[in-house]
Amino acid sequence: MTTKISPITAPHNYYADLVKHQKFALIPHFTLESGHQLYSVPVAYKTWGTLDESGSNCLVLCHALSGSADAEDWWQPLMGRGKAFDPRRFFIFCANMLGSPYGTASPLTINPETGRQYGPEFPRTSVRDDVRIQKMVLDQLGVSEVAAVIGGSMGGMATLEWPLCTPVGYVKNIVPITTSAYHSAWGIAWGETQRMSIYADANFKSGWYIPEPSGQPIEGLSTARMIAMLTYRSHNSFEERFSRRLATQRKQSTSVVPTGLSTPPSSSSCVGSTPLSCQNENPRESRMDPCIDQNGQAPMEFAAQSYLKYQAAKFLKRFDANCYIHLTAKMDTHDVTRGRLPIQLGLDIPIPPHKEHLEHVFKNVPPQALVISVETDVLFRAEQQVQLAEALPEAKFLNLESQDGHDGFLLEFEALSRAITCHLRERCPWFYETDLEDSIEGVRPDEIVSSVFGEAESGEF
Numbered sequence: 001m002t003t004k005i006s007p008i009t010a011p012h013n014y015y016a017d018l019v020k021h022q023k024f025a026l027i028p029h030f031t032l033e034s035g036h037q038l039y040s041v042p043v044a045y046k047t048w049g050t051l052d053e054s055g056s057n058c059l060v061l062c063h064a065l066s067g068s069a070d071a072e073d074w075w076q077p078l079m080g081r082g083k084a085f086d087p088r089r090f091f092i093f094c095a096n097m098l099g100s101p102y103g104t105a106s107p108l109t110i111n112p113e114t115g116r117q118y119g120p121e122f123p124r125t126s127v128r129d130d131v132r133i134q135k136m137v138l139d140q141l142g143v144s145e146v147a148a149v150i151g152g153s154m155g156g157m158a159t160l161e162w163p164l165c166t167p168v169g170y171v172k173n174i175v176p177i178t179t180s181a182y183h184s185a186w187g188i189a190w191g192e193t194q195r196m197s198i199y200a201d202a203n204f205k206s207g208w209y210i211p212e213p214s215g216q217p218i219e220g221l222s223t224a225r226m227i228a229m230l231t232y233r234s235h236n237s238f239e240e241r242f243s244r245r246l247a248t249q250r251k252q253s254t255s256v257v258p259t260g261l262s263t264p265p266s267s268s269s270c271v272g273s274t275p276l277s278c279q280n281e282n283p284r285e286s287r288m289d290p291c292i293d294q295n296g297q298a299p300m301e302f303a304a305q306s307y308l309k310y311q312a313a314k315f316l317k318r319f320d321a322n323c324y325i326h327l328t329a330k331m332d333t334h335d336v337t338r339g340r341l342p343i344q345l346g347l348d349i350p351i352p353p354h355k356e357h358l359e360h361v362f363k364n365v366p367p368q369a370l371v372i373s374v375e376t377d378v379l380f381r382a383e384q385q386v387q388l389a390e391a392l393p394e395a396k397f398l399n400l401e402s403q404d405g406h407d408g409f410l411l412e413f414e415a416l417s418r419a420i421t422c423h424l425r426e427r428c429p430w431f432y433e434t435d436l437e438d439s440i441e442g443v444r445p446d447e448i449v450s451s452v453f454g455e456a457e458s459g460e461f
Contacts, residue, residue, distance in 0.1 A: 013101065013108040013109075013211065014211070014212045014213070015101035015102055015108065015211075015318065015319070015320055015323075016044065016101065016102050016103035016108070018068075018102065018318060018452060018453075019044065019046075019068050019069060019070050019096075019102050019103060019453075020070070021046070022044050022045060022046045022069050022070065022096075022102075022103060023044070023045055023046065023047070024042050024043065024044055024045075024103065025042070025043040025045065025136075025137040025140065026040060026041070026042055026043075027040075027041040027042075027043060027133060027136060028040065028041075029041075030129075030133055030136075032123060032124075032125055032126070032129050033125075033126045033128050033129050034123060034124060034125075034126075036123040036124075038105060038123070039112050039113070040112045041104075041105045041133070042103065042104060042105055042109065043095055043096070043103075043104050043105070043133055043134065043136075043137055044068075044069050044095065044096040044102060044103025044104045045069050045093060045094060045095035045096065045134075045137060046069045046070055046071070046072075046093075046094055047091065047092060047093050047094075047141075048072070048079065048085070048087040048091075048092040049086075049087030049088065049089070049090050049091045049092050050087075050091060051091040051141065051142055051143065052091070054144060055142045055143050055144035055145070056143075056144055056145045056147065057089065057090050057091050057147060057431060058090070058091045058092075058093055058138065058143045058145070058146045058147060059085060059090040059091070059092045059093065059146070059147055059148055059149075059150065060093050060094070060134070060138075060146050060148070060149040060150070060162065061075070061085070061092060061093070061094040061149075061150055061151060061155070062094070062097075062149065062150070062151025062152075062154075062155030062156070062158040062159050062162075063094060063096070063097065063100075063151065063154075063155050063453070064151075064152055064153040064154050064155050064410070065153060065154045065324075065327050065328070065331070066315070066318075066319060066453065067155070067453045067454065068096055068100070068102040068103075068452075068453040069094045069095055069096040069102065069103065070094070070452075070453060071085070071092070071094040073451050073452050073453050073454060074410060074451050074453045074454025074455075075410070075413075075454070076451070077413035077414075077417065078413060078416060078417045078420070079092070081436075082421075083417055083421065084416065084417045084420035084421045084424065085420075088436055089431045089432065089434075089436070090147065090431065091143070093134075093137075093138065093141075093143070095130075095134045095137060097130045097154075097158070097327070097330075098125040098129055098130055098133065098330075099122065099125055099323055099326035099327050099330060100323055100327060101211075101319060101320040101323040102453075105122075106118070106122060106320075106322075106323050106326065107119050107120065107121075107122040107207070107211070107320065107322035107323055107326060108211050108320060108322075108323065109122070117211065119207050119208055119211075119322060120206060120207025120208070120322055120325075122322070122326060124326070124329060124330070124333075125326070125330055126330060126333050126334075127154070127157045127158050127161050127330060127331075127333070127334050128161050128164075128165050130158055130161075131158055131161045131162050131165040131166070132165055135165070135166055145169070145170050145171070145172060146162070146166075146170060146171045146172065147172050147173065147424075147428050147431065148171075148172060148173040148174065148175060148424060148427070148428065149162040149163075149171055149173075149174045149175070150174070150175040150177070150420065151175075151176070151177065151179075152176075152177035152178045152179065152372075152409035152410070153177075153178055153179060153379075153380065153406065153409065154179075154327065154330075154331050155177075155179075156176040156177050156178060156179025156180075156380075157179050157180075157183075157331065157334045159174050159175065159176040159177075159179070160174065160176050160179065160181065160336055160388075161336065162174065163364070163365045163366060164336060164340070164361065164365070168364045169366075171366060172366055172427070172428065173366050173368070173369060173370075173423075173424075173427045173428070174365065174366065174369045174370075175369065175370045175371075175372065175420060175423065176369065176371055176372070176388060177371075177372040177373075177409045177416075178372065178373060178374055178377055178379075178380045178385070178406055178408070178409045179380055179384075179385075179388075180334075180380050180384040180385075180387075180388070181335070181336050181337070181353065181358050181384070181387065181388055181391065182334060182335035182336065182337065182352065182353060183331050183332050183333075183334045183335070184352075184384070186379075187331065187332075187379060187380070188332045190227065190228075190231050190379065191328035191329070191331060191332060193227055194223075194224035194225075194227050194228055194324070194328060195224070195324075195325050195328060195329070197220045197221075197223040197224045197227065198217055198220035198221055198223075198224055198321050198324065198325060199220070200220060201217035201218070201219050201220030201221075202217075203215075203216075203217040203218065203219070203220070204217035204220055204321060205217075207321075207322050207325075209321070211320050211322070213316055213317050216316060216320065216321055217321050218316060220321065221312075221315070221316060221319070221321045221324065222309075222312035222313070222315075222316060223312075224321075224324060225311060225312045225315040225316075225319075226308040226309075226311065226312050229308060229311050230308075231378060231379040231405075231406065232379065232405055232406045232407045232455075233404060233405040233406070233407060234376035234377075234378060234403060234404065234405035236376060236403045237376070237403040237404050237405055238304055240403060241303075241307075242302065242303040242304040242307060243303075244302065245302070245303045246300050246301065246302060246303060247300075247301045247302060247303045247305065247306030248303075318452060318453070335353070336353075336358070336361050336362070337353040337357050337358065337361050340360075340361050341357055341360065341361070342360075355387070355390065355391055358387070358388075358391035359391050362391050362392050362393065363393070365392055365393060366393075367393040367394040367395075368393075368394045368395065368396060368427060369389075369392045369393075369395040369396070370395070370396050370398060370419070370420070370423045371385050371388045371389040371392065371395050371396065371397050371398070372385070372398045372399075372400060372409070372416070372419065373385035373386070373397070373398070373399045373400065374399075374400045374402050374404070374405065374406060374408035374409060374412070375399050375400065375401055375402065376402060376403055376404070376405045376408070377405055377406045377408065378405060378406070379405075379406040380406060382399060385397065385399070396423075398419055400412050400415050400416070400419075401415075402415075407455045410451075410454045410455040411455055
């Protein structure tokens with residue numbers, strides 16, 4: 001099959017235009033794992049650095065659910081001179097996954113058979129589909145082998161699938177971060193609550209809304225993002241950052257796109273019956289109680305509430321509801337053992353897969369992978385990373401100390417940069433034989449800027 005690399009962008013959509021200077025590969029025909037046929041399939045990607053003559057210095061980065069091909073946005077402090085992803089040493093490749101709104105084929109893409117956007121009719125895709133179609137792009141770029149694949153969360157799922165969906169030896173090493181060998185019932189359940197929030201919004205219109213920020217099912221997508229944020233952070237991170245502090249007026253006014261989610265009405269000082277904390281007879285002490293404002297009227301908004309609304313408003317400016325549904329459903333299908341177990345190992349689909357099943361599937365994965373966990377992650381718990389490290393050949397396990405929960409892999413730049421750089425130096429020493437007069441640098445504060453597609457913020461919300 002021929003893959004045409006084209007400097008002409010795919011048909012524009014609002015969200016793909018948020019990613020600057022990306023390239024597109026046009027795949028004439030692609031068969032999904034489900035058997036569904038796609039035609040004229042755009043794949044959006046970005047590259048940094050230069051491919052060497054042997055085509056062997058490629059680093060593949062895999063983005064998370066709400067990320068894009070612009071890894072320099074969501075992992076900027078890890079890219080550059082002396083950092084984990086050094087374009088002087090590596091040819092760095094990051095492609096947008098199928099179903100994402102940022103340029104690769106998705107519900108926003110024009111269906112060549114109907115002449116209109118796929119919308120909710122876009123067929124389901126799997127993480128394995130992402131790997132196979134991105135491999136086609138790498139083939140056309142002249143990549144002969146991949147030095148390492150690195151990604152977190154949904155990107156970690158893809159990281160695990162890369163050596164399983166490509167010829168043995170093509171991928172030399174992997175670094176899966178805050179992910180799992182299969183999506184757990186816990187993860188599936190959280191995804192379903194988010195999808196149900198979107199479905200319940202009357203403006204969802206069965207998926208046939210106008211796919212721009214103003215046309216989105218605002219309340220449903222906002223609620224979905226708020227639910228997700230609670231799984232991405234941790235109890236301690238919320239308590240340390242917000243506790244019971246009240247939101248300031250400045251923080252309340254940051255929402256550019258309305259979320260459709262209002263604070264409680266001002267007709268009563270407390271919802272339902274008056275709690276004991278609001279029955280204080282001392283006016284001075286009552287005014288200090290965040291349950292009511294200084295006039296004893298409307299319930300006050302807490303900083304934690306304001307933060308969730310801020311995150312929802314920010315997300316509404318850059319994501320599409322059909323794409324959100326598609327990607328969360330894609331994660332639900334993730335199971336490295338699916339269809340890969342011989343009969344003699346027992347059940348074709350053990351639930352959950354046992355250690356021996358995972359070891360069988362991973363037997364040809366390159367040894368000494370680096371498995372990274374965040375200790376406070378409540379979505380992909382540390383024991384899931386331990387399970388991976390025990391099943392992957394001679395793998396190493398690193399547990400990051402962070403209060404930021406699952407999002408730690410998008411925020412703990414210093415620790416990640418050092419860990420990944422040390423790992424690549426150890427596993428791929430031939431790329432470091434040339435003395436470029438650098439060292440393993442730390443992350444400077446001025447390198448951490450607000451991210452469009454990640455979670456970094458340069459200041460308070």
